[in-house]
Amino acid sequence: MTRPDPVALAVLENRFRAIVEEMGEAMLRTTYSQILNSSRDFSIALCDAQCRLVAQADHIPVHVGAMPFAARAVADAFGDQVREGDIFLLNDPYHGGSHLPDLTIVVPVMDNGVLRFWSLVRAHQTDIGGATHGGYNPAATEIWQEGLRVPPIRLGEGRLPRPDLVMMLVTNTRMPREVRGDLMAMIGAAHLGEKRLLTLLGKHGGAVLAEAVEAIFDLSEAHARRIVADWRDGTWEGEAILDDDGHDARDIRIHARVTKQGDRLTVDLSDSAPQTVGFVNSSYPNMRSAVAMAFAYLLDPEVAKNDGAFRPLEVIAKEGTVVWAREGAPVTLCTSHCSNEIVEAVVKALANACPDRAMGGWGRRFRIAIQGRDPRRNRNFVWHLFHARPGGGGSARGDGWSTAGEWHSAGGLKFGSVEMAETRFPLFFQHHEFRPDSAGDGTHRGGFGGELALVVESDGPCRGNTAGDGARHGSAGMLGGEDSAPHHYVLQRSDGSERVLATKEVGIAIAPGDTLYVQAAGGGGWGPPDKRDPAARAADRREGLVTR
Secondary structure (H helix, E strand, O other), X not given: XXXXXXXXXXXXXXXXXXXXXXXXXXXXXXXXXHHHHXXXXXXXXXXXXXXXXXXXXXXXXXXXXXXXXXXXXXXXXXXXXXXXXXXXXXXXXXXXXXXXXXXXXXXXXXXXXXXXXEEEEEEEOOOOOOOOHHHOOOOOOOHHHOOOOOOOEEEEEOOEEOHHHHHHHXXXXXXXXXXXXXXXXXXXXXXXXXXXXXXXXXXXXXXXXXXXXXXXXHHHHHHHHHHHHOOOOEEEEEEEEEEEOOOOOEEEEEEEEEEEEOOEEEXXXXXXXXXXXXXXXXXXXXXXXXXXXXHHHOOOOOOOOOHHHHOXXXXXXXXXXXXXXXXXXXXXXXXXXXXXXXXXXXXXXXXXXXXXXXXXXXXXXXXXXXXXXXXXXXXXXXXXXXXXXXXXXXXXXXXXXXXXXXXXXXXXXXXXXXXXXXXXXXXXXXXXXXXXXXXXXXXXXXXXXXXXXXXXXXXXXXXXXXXXXXXXXXXOXXXXXXXXXXXXXXXXXXXXXXXXXXXXXXXXXXXXXOEEEEEOOOOOOEOOHHHOOHHHHHHHHHOOOOOO
């Protein structure tokens, strides 16, 4: 069959993108939990019948690169038993997922009984059971301590979820109302994608769309290869260091050996540290997604990020290392850490090949989850800190974005409205602003991290846990740029006593009136600091962003 002409291909490619964007808007407007409808910790993807990424929306990059593995896990588990109207669910990192808090809904799109596409929604749940609230257990030494583990299951048929399975899922969480509501929103968004694709199939037919998808992949591949071909040939090494695993491991090494030859790249992570006791280990899909993220960040923004764009990239890794843990190891932090460090190591290596495309390190994630009782509503709450985001890295084009977040989300995660958070939770923000002197210096400095003072206004004791990294190591400088300041979080008791919070703690006692002081890392600098424009330095000092 003749492939569609260039105009038709452009229309169809944009139509696929419009579908995933509409699905994302539906999610944003129908989810229940703060982590989704305020902080937007979800992602959308379309895959073809061969489980290749066709289109993604601009949400959380680390999600999307792993979602084809979810489609493949469902296809492998159910084979020719997939039927129109089926609803599949998974979260198991060792069977198509990334980490347990991310539930993934997978819906097949059938054309006269023939599978043509998969519609996927991945969303981070406010709680997923397990030993601690909020989905992260820094004390875990095996995955069974991290929460409810769901391999690919058929959650429903005839486009309706099974009430007994839904009840089983939500009963195993601390926040059943929110998880149920978010799960229904995910199913609705996936069905919206199915509906839009069925309309497209009715107009063009399955064979034409299949040819169009192949042509779109080929165009993205050609675009990516043209870019890579302009980079310098060679083999280089990059390294990033995790603070710790929450147990006995310190300064955990992520190592990338990157070879660029012609229009091809090979990324070898085999020399990374052995897997750890704690939850900074990565699942295989998450590791592959992190490498794809690093590559995508160095391409032109106009390159459609689909299966074709990643064909120039080969990934080598060794099972049993921190970047690819053996089944059973805890991995819940992996979508943040070691994802960020994988990206950092790859970009450091490739800065030798394409210095004008490399950027300074983005901030690391340092999350707090607080569980307590809201006296205004007389019900339990779990609140996840997304405020006071770290800064993004500087680049050849200019200074980094302030409070943009981490490399794994690239601005996709939002901190939302302070006033809305105060309305929904028993919290009071005394201040929320940029943190002076947090950015790494350079020809183009990093962005500034945020800082806040947050008073807990519950009428009884709360419990907190932390999950993150970057209190010892700041965001990496690039090509002579300086590292940023690291994170610094302090809990001040109502009696005035203080203690510094570690990045991986469980069971933190938080009393009414206690205050959290959060100072987030900035982004890493790009290029030698002595080449920075003096006028830019003067402007930072005038605005109080740099004090020394």
